[in-house]
Amino acid sequence: MEVILVPAFADNYIYVLRDAASGKVGVVDPGEAGPVQAALERRGWTLTHILLTHHHDDHIGGAAELKARYRATVIGARADAHRIPDLDVALGDxxxxxxxxxxxxxxxxxxxxxxxxxxWFEGAESLFCGDTLFSLGCGRLFEGTPAQMWQSLQDLRALSPSTRIYCGHEYTLSNGRFALTVDPDNGALRERMDEVTALRDRGQPTIPTTIGLERRTNPFLRADDPAVQAAVGMAGVPAVEVFAELRRRKDHFRG
Structure with missing residues (x-):
């Protein structure tokens, strides 16, 4: 499966997918239609599927226009059917x-x-996770609880280490700066930040990352790691409470 990163807005990523065997073409989280149409036209592709991870407008804002133009099938969460217009296929866990x-x-x-x-496309070792798991970070808790998000991150963490992560935003540099404040002795994190800084200096994306890399360097996946717990002064505290504290600190981080 071919995956094309399409930048949108200030820091969103939209993903155009193509299955070589069938020629089917999909898009994940099209917050705006224009960049997707341009990417399709450059390649002579016709859109057939629209996959949506959640209802926020910067992820679905272009879906209606793309559906009308290409007659593509819109696929999203059954739980969000009342918040996603023109949903054709409603799915659950x-x-x-x-x-x-x-x-x-x-x-x-x-x-x-x-x-x-x-x-999760297991055969293609690809995960499209919207704003749940980011490179070196995770999404803000706008509607859910720390316990829900911690469980979601554990479920994603359990996927194969080689799974490529395609998330919704280019937040890696700022996430990494925060990660260093709560995991300062992590050599893998420091090495990764050197790579991330070099990529961003060249205007290149830091996505995709992988589950294996995130396990080693993302503090939000390591709330049950004694090193992270000790670094935030919460040794032996239940992981969900450590996660909640990490998220609280990140919400107020300015770096």
Whole structure:
């Protein structure tokens, strides 16, 4: 499965997908239609599927226009059916959907929003997780609880280490600056920040990352790690409470 990163707005990523075997073309979280149409026209592709992870406008704002133009099928969360216009296929946790010859498993990952889902293409080792898991970070808790988000992150953390993560925003540099404040002795994190800084200096994306890399360097996936717990003065405290404190600190971080 070919994945094309399409920048949108200030820091969003939209993903255009193509299944080579069938020629089907999809898009994940089209916050605006124009950049998607341009990417399709450059390649001579016709859109067939629109996959939505959650209801926020910067992820669905272009879906209606793209559906009308290409007659594409809109796929999203059953729990968000009342908040996603023109939804054709409503899915829940554990459901599977076909995209050409590819199969995506739907994972319910509430926290950022109550109805948030992720699409895991196991065969293509690709995860499209919207604003739940970021490179070196995680989404703000607009509708969910710390317990919900911590469980969602544990579910994603359990995927194969080689799984590529395609998240909704280019937040890696600022996330990494925060991560260094709560995990300062992590050599893998410092090495990664050197790489991230070099990529951003060249105007290049830091996405995709991988589950394995995030396990080693993302503090929000390591709230149960004694090193992170000790660094925030919460040794032996339940992981969900450590996660909540990490999220609280990140919400107020200015760096």
């Amino acid at each position: 554990g459901d599977r959907t076909m995209f050409g010859e590819q199969t995506a498993r739907v994972m319910a990952v509430p926290g950022h929003t109550s109805g948030h889902i992720a699409f």
